[in-house]
Amino acid sequence: MITISLAFLTLFVGVFSYYLWTWTYWKRRGIPGPMGYPIFGSSLELFDSENPPPAQLETWTKKYGKVYGMTQGLSKTLVISNADLVQEVLVNQYDNFYGRNLNPIQGNPNQEKRVHLFAAQGHRWKRLRTISSPTFSNNSLRKLKTTVEDSCVELLRHMEEQTAGGKPIELLNFYQEFTLDVIGRIALGQTDTQMFKNPMLPYVRAVFGEPRKVLFMSGFLVPWIAPILRKIMFSFPSILKNPAVHIIRQTADAVEKRFAQRVADERVGIEPGEPQDFIDLFLDAKSDDVDIQRNEEFSKTEKVTKQLTTDEVVGQCFVFLVGGFDTTALSLSFSSYLLATHPDVQKKLQEEVDRECEDPEITFDKLSKLKYMECVIKETLRLYPLAALANARRCMRPTTIGGVEIEKGVDILCDTWTIHKDPKIWGVDAEEFKPERWESGDDHILSKGSFISFGLGPRQCIGMRLAYMEEKLLLCHILRKYTLKTCKKTQIPMKLVGVRTTQPESVWMNLEPREDN
Numbered sequence: 001m002i003t004i005s006l007a008f009l010t011l012f013v014g015v016f017s018y019y020l021w022t023w024t025y026w027k028r029r030g031i032p033g034p035m036g037y038p039i040f041g042s043s044l045e046l047f048d049s050e051n052p053p054p055a056q057l058e059t060w061t062k063k064y065g066k067v068y069g070m071t072q073g074l075s076k077t078l079v080i081s082n083a084d085l086v087q088e089v090l091v092n093q094y095d096n097f098y099g100r101n102l103n104p105i106q107g108n109p110n111q112e113k114r115v116h117l118f119a120a121q122g123h124r125w126k127r128l129r130t131i132s133s134p135t136f137s138n139n140s141l142r143k144l145k146t147t148v149e150d151s152c153v154e155l156l157r158h159m160e161e162q163t164a165g166g167k168p169i170e171l172l173n174f175y176q177e178f179t180l181d182v183i184g185r186i187a188l189g190q191t192d193t194q195m196f197k198n199p200m201l202p203y204v205r206a207v208f209g210e211p212r213k214v215l216f217m218s219g220f221l222v223p224w225i226a227p228i229l230r231k232i233m234f235s236f237p238s239i240l241k242n243p244a245v246h247i248i249r250q251t252a253d254a255v256e257k258r259f260a261q262r263v264a265d266e267r268v269g270i271e272p273g274e275p276q277d278f279i280d281l282f283l284d285a286k287s288d289d290v291d292i293q294r295n296e297e298f299s300k301t302e303k304v305t306k307q308l309t310t311d312e313v314v315g316q317c318f319v320f321l322v323g324g325f326d327t328t329a330l331s332l333s334f335s336s337y338l339l340a341t342h343p344d345v346q347k348k349l350q351e352e353v354d355r356e357c358e359d360p361e362i363t364f365d366k367l368s369k370l371k372y373m374e375c376v377i378k379e380t381l382r383l384y385p386l387a388a389l390a391n392a393r394r395c396m397r398p399t400t401i402g403g404v405e406i407e408k409g410v411d412i413l414c415d416t417w418t419i420h421k422d423p424k425i426w427g428v429d430a431e432e433f434k435p436e437r438w439e440s441g442d443d444h445i446l447s448k449g450s451f452i453s454f455g456l457g458p459r460q461c462i463g464m465r466l467a468y469m470e471e472k473l474l475l476c477h478i479l480r481k482y483t484l485k486t487c488k489k490t491q492i493p494m495k496l497v498g499v500r501t502t503q504p505e506s507v508w509m510n511l512e513p514r515e516d517n
C-alpha cells in the first residue's frame with residue numbers, strides 16, 4: 001500500500017514539476033510575458049468569451065512589447081506584432097514553420113485519415129493544396145457565381161419579407177443563413193436553397209461556440225488525454241456532443257452517396273457530366289506534381305496515390321464548410337455596421353454600385369470593376385480581422401526569430417489586431433475607418449506582413465477570392481435596394497464576443513428602401 005502511495009506521489013511530483021518547468025519557460029529565458037497561473041498558464045484569460053483572445057493579446061502587447069512569451073498547459077507560444085517578423089515566419093522561413101499550432105484535440109496531422117488542408121503539414125499539406133487550388137481559380141469561381149448570386153436573390157427575398165413595415169433585423173443571422181446556403185450548394189451537393197430551414201445551421205454555429213471551449217482548453221492542459229477524448233467524441237458522439245462530429249458525419253454521408261452513385265453510373269456506362277460541386281471536383285482531382293510523401297514525423301518516404309481518398313474528400317469538404325461559413329458572415333456583418341455608422345462611405349459605395357451594376361444580373365467581370373467596394377471590404381478586415389488566431393505556426397526546425405532562439409515545437413502567434421492598428425504602418429488615423437487609404441493600391445503593404453486578414457505566404461487563406469466574390473455580390477444586391485441604417489437596438493460600439501473567432505454580439509439594423517432606385 002505504502003509503495004503504491006509513494007509511486008503515486010512520485011508521479012504527481014514529477015508531473016507537477018514538469019508543468020512548473022514549462023510554466024517558467026519564457027521567464028527562464030528572459031523573455032517577458034503574462035504568467036497566468038501554474039499549470040493553466042494564460043489559458044483562463046485566453047478562453048474568456050466575454051473578452052475575445054485577440055483583444056487580450058493586444059492588451060498584453062501594450063504591456064510586454066512586440067515580442068513576448070506565454071504558456072498554456074504544456075504549450076509554449078511566442079507572440080509577435082512586428083510586421084517584419086511576421087513576414088519572416090509566414091513567408092521567408094516557411095520551411096522552418098510549415099505546421100500550424102494545432103490543439104492536440106484536433107488529432108495528429110500526420111496520421112488522421114480525414115486530415116484537411118487547414119491541419120495538414122509538410123508534403124501531405126502540399127499535395128492537398130495542389131489538388132484543392134484549382135477549385136478556387138478564376139475559372140471555377142466564374143462558374144460558381146451563378147449559384148452565389150441565386151443565394152443573394154433568395155436572401156433579399158427574405159429581407160424584404162422580414163423588414164416589412166420597417167421592422168429592424170439582426171443581420172448576423174441573415175448573413176450566416178446566406179454563407180451556409182452558398183457553401184452547402186457549392187461544396188456539399190445541396191441541390192437548392194435551404195435558407196431559414198437548414199438543419200445544419202445550429203451545428204456550424206456551435207463549432208465556434210462556447211461549449212467547445214472546455215474541450216479545447218483540456219487539449220492544451222492535458223494533451224495526453226486528447227487522443228482518448230477524441231476517440232470518445234467520435235465513438236460516442238452523444239456523450240461529448242461535439243458539433244464538428246455531426247458535421248463530419250453528414251459530410252461523409254454526402255460524399256459516400258456521391259461516390260456510390262458514380263460507381264453505379266460507371267457500371268451502366270453513364271459518362272460523368274460537369275462537376276456539380278466541390279465533392280465532384282475533389283473526386284475528379286488529380287495532382288501531377290506530388291506523388292511521393294515524406295512523413296516528417298517518422299522521417300520516412302512513402303508512395304501516395306495522386307487521387308484523394310473518400311476520407312480526404314470528406315476532410316476537405318468539412319474544412320471548406322466550416323472555414324467558409326463563419327468568417328464570411330462575420331466580415332459582412334462588420335462591413336454593414338461600418339457602412340451604417342459612416343453614411344458618407346455608404347453613399348459613395350452606392351454611387352459606385354449604381355454606376356457599375358445597372359443590369360439586374362451582376363456579371364463576374366463587373367465584380368473586378370468595384371474598386372471602392374474592395375477598399376471597403378479590406379478596410380473592414382483591417383479593423384476587424386476575424387480569423388486572427390489562424391495566423392500562427394509551429395516551429396518544425398530550430399531557428400532564430402528576431403534574435404530569439406526558437407525550439408522545435410514552440411508556436412508563433414501573430415498579434416494581428418495590434419499590427420492592423422499600428423500607427424507606424426497605417427498612420428495617426430489607424431483606428432479610423434477610412435477605405436480611401438486603400439485607393440492608391442496595396443501591393444507595398446501586402447508584401448510586408450502588415451495586412452494579414454487572410455494570412456500570408458504559402459498557407460494564405462485558399463478561400464480568399466471566394467469570400468471577396470460572395471461579399472461583393474451580396475453587398476451590391478443589398479445596397480442597390482436599401483440603405484443600411486442603425487436603429488434603437490444597434491449596439492454602438494459593438495460588443496465583441498467569442499473564443500475561436502471574434503464576433504459582434506448582435507448587428508441590428510434597419511433596411512431603408514431606397515427611393516432613388
Ligand code: HEM
Pocket residue numbers: 090117118119129319320321323324325327328331381386387388390391392452453454455456457458459460461462463464466467
Ligand atoms: C472573410 C473571409 C475569410 C477570412 C477573413 C479568412 C481568414 C483566414 C486566415 C487568417 C487563414 C490563415 C492563413 C495563414 O495561416 O496564413 C485562413 C486559412 C484558411 N481558410 Fe480562410 N478566411 C476566409 C474565408 C474562407 C473561405 C470562404 C474558405 C473556404 C471556402 C476558407 C478556407 C480556408 C482554409 C482551407 C484555410 C487553410 C489554408 C492552408 O492552410 O493551406 N476561408 N483563412
